[in-house]
Amino acid sequence: MKHIVLHEQTTAKVLHKAKAQQYHKKLVKENTQLTIQDLKTHEYVDELLINAIAYLDTLQDSFEQQGTKMREALRYLDPETAHAHRDMDSLVTAVRNKGSALGKSSALGGTIASTSKHYILGMIPPLLQLKEEKNRVKTYLEHNTSRYLPNTTALIGPELAARLVQLSGSRKKLAFLPSSSIQVLGASKAVFRHLREGSKSPKHGILFTHPLVKKTKDKGRVAKLLADKIAIAAKVDYFSGEYIGEQLKKEVEEQL
Amino acid sequence: MIVKKGKVLVEQRYPVNPFSSRQERHKGTSYLVMDPKRSKLAAGLKTGLQHPPQEHDIVLYLGASAGYTVSFLAQQTPLLLAVEFSPVMMQELLFIAQELPTIAPLLADARQPEQYEHRLCEADYLFCDISQRDQVDIFNKHLKYLRRGGIGALALKTRSINAVTPPDIIFKKVLNTLQQRMEIVEHHRLEPYQKDHYLIIIRNDTTL
Numbered sequence: 001m002k003h004i005v006l007h008e009q010t011t012a013k014v015l016h017k018a019k020a021q022q023y024h025k026k027l028v029k030e031n032t033q034l035t036i037q038d039l040k041t042h043e044y045v046d047e048l049l050i051n052a053i054a055y056l057d058t059l060q061d062s063f064e065q066q067g068t069k070m071r072e073a074l075r076y077l078d079p080e081t082a083h084a085h086r087d088m089d090s091l092v093t094a095v096r097n098k099g100s101a102l103g104k105s106s107a108l109g110g111t112i113a114s115t116s117k118h119y120i121l122g123m124i125p126p127l128l129q130l131k132e133e134k135n136r137v138k139t140y141l142e143h144n145t146s147r148y149l150p151n152t153t154a155l156i157g158p159e160l161a162a163r164l165v166q167l168s169g170s171r172k173k174l175a176f177l178p179s180s181s182i183q184v185l186g187a188s189k190a191v192f193r194h195l196r197e198g199s200k201s202p203k204h205g206i207l208f209t210h211p212l213v214k215k216t217k218d219k220g221r222v223a224k225l226l227a228d229k230i231a232i233a234a235k236v237d238y239f240s241g242e243y244i245g246e247q248l249k250k251e252v253e254e255q256l
Numbered sequence: 257m258i259v260k261k262g263k264v265l266v267e268q269r270y271p272v273n274p275f276s277s278r279q280e281r282h283k284g285t286s287y288l289v290m291d292p293k294r295s296k297l298a299a300g301l302k303t304g305l306q307h308p309p310q311e312h313d314i315v316l317y318l319g320a321s322a323g324y325t326v327s328f329l330a331q332q333t334p335l336l337l338a339v340e341f342s343p344v345m346m347q348e349l350l351f352i353a354q355e356l357p358t359i360a361p362l363l364a365d366a367r368q369p370e371q372y373e374h375r376l377c378e379a380d381y382l383f384c385d386i387s388q389r390d391q392v393d394i395f396n397k398h399l400k401y402l403r404r405g406g407i408g409a410l411a412l413k414t415r416s417i418n419a420v421t422p423p424d425i426i427f428k429k430v431l432n433t434l435q436q437r438m439e440i441v442e443h444h445r446l447e448p449y450q451k452d453h454y455l456i457i458i459r460n461d462t463t464l
């Protein structure tokens with residue numbers, strides 16, 4: 001009797017286990033399929049915006065670094081040209097335009113062998129390529145920010161709009177940020193110092209790079225005004241897509 | 257899963273584990289070595305965790321990430337439900353799931369379990385490793401998918417809750433709120449393996 005009961009129990013157990021295994025398999029299969037579907041339909045809008053603005057940074061860094069070495073070498077050959085163009089963009093263009101005439105009318109340049117001159121001129125094509133690539137990325141950013149963040153972009157331009165997405169993490173997170181946080185976005189070190197040590201709270205973060213903030217004396221006030229409008233723009237961008245960009249711009253101008 | 261000479265070892269049953277190339281033999285069985293600096297579960301085991309997931313536990317894992325801890329756990333569990341909301345992390349997790357047929361991946365926001373609860377089943381063990389401000393909330397929301405008497409593990413990252421308040425103060429606060437609603441079985445500070453992290457273990461006892 002005891003024996004039979006035991007046997008039945010084991011059979012039930014084995015059956016139960018097989019059933020459970022089947023059920024687990026089903027869960028794995030169905031969840032995997034659904035997840036693959038979800039991945040397939042994911043659009044990676046934020047990810048690509050963030051990638052593009054970060055890529056632009058690396059291009060800008062490379063351009064500056066390579067350009068600095070070019071400028072340094074150019075001093076030995078044609079210091080007048082190196083001196084005349086403070087801005088890297090215009091220096092690169094000037095050197096390209098002079099080409100092999102470089103150094104010919106220089107009073108202060110040294111005696112440079114032609115192989116060395118070629119070495120210096122050889123630095124120009126990669127720089128021009130970097131410039132072109134920067135422009136390509138900027139165009140891409142313009143296109144995507146005005147499509148996915150039309151109001152924010154109208155207000156502060158494509159690069160700054162993308163920068164805010166990068167700093168906040170996503171369009172959604174940006175849309176949920178209070179304007180006081182937007183105002184200091186990009187100044188996290190100063191914010192922490194303020195919270196921890198009671199130092200002065202920062203008045204602006206990345207918004208510092210906006211022309212309106214840059215040129216005013218009262219940076220705190222203008223940054224706050226901009227942040228207020230950005231907070232609205234980002235919410236409208238995220239939730240409705242309605243276009244009120246021009247109106248927001250006008251409001252900023254009026255309140256300045 | 258055993259701890260030997262201070263190392264967390266997981267029995268190797270599947271040929272590929274992308275995260276562990278180190279193997280050790282112990283009583284004739286081959287084990288993979290797990291890194292406590294990369295896994296809060298491993299860090300817990302190193303700091304005295306008494307209630308890790310058991311061999312036959314169905315595990316509900318929140319914040320699976322690229323699957324480091326999951327890749328070990330999935331070798332001993334019959335079913336591991338892995339929730340992760342970053343698509344890029346999920347891609348990595350799917351590569352691992354191809355090797356480990358016990359992983360059920362869910363691309364979802366753990367803040368909204370209602371959206372995927374129909375894809376879950378009752379779990380014996382809940383592991384929550386999500387570095388968000390509302391991580392405790394997320395943990396609490398999933399207790400109803402844990403069987404009665406099941407174990408819940410919360411890997412608490414205090415920095416995500418508040419980067420300014422000292423970690424131990426946040427930890428005590430969290431412990432206090434949890435204590436009012438459930439039985440705390442054990443807790444560990446995961447230093448020096450994980451900075452500002454704690455592991456809190458509860459038992460899902462509905463009588464409380």
Ligand SMILES: C[S@@+](CC[C@H](N)C(=O)[O-])C[C@H]1O[C@@H](n2cnc3c(N)ncnc32)[C@H](O)[C@@H]1O
Binds near residue numbers: 294295366
């Ligand atoms: C600290 S990592 C987890 C590491 C992992 N448990 C391991 O040991 O290998 C936290 C993960 O939680 C994910 N996460 C954050 N918020 C989430 C949410 N609301 N829902 C789901 N996953 C989330 C992040 O994408 C990240 O991959």
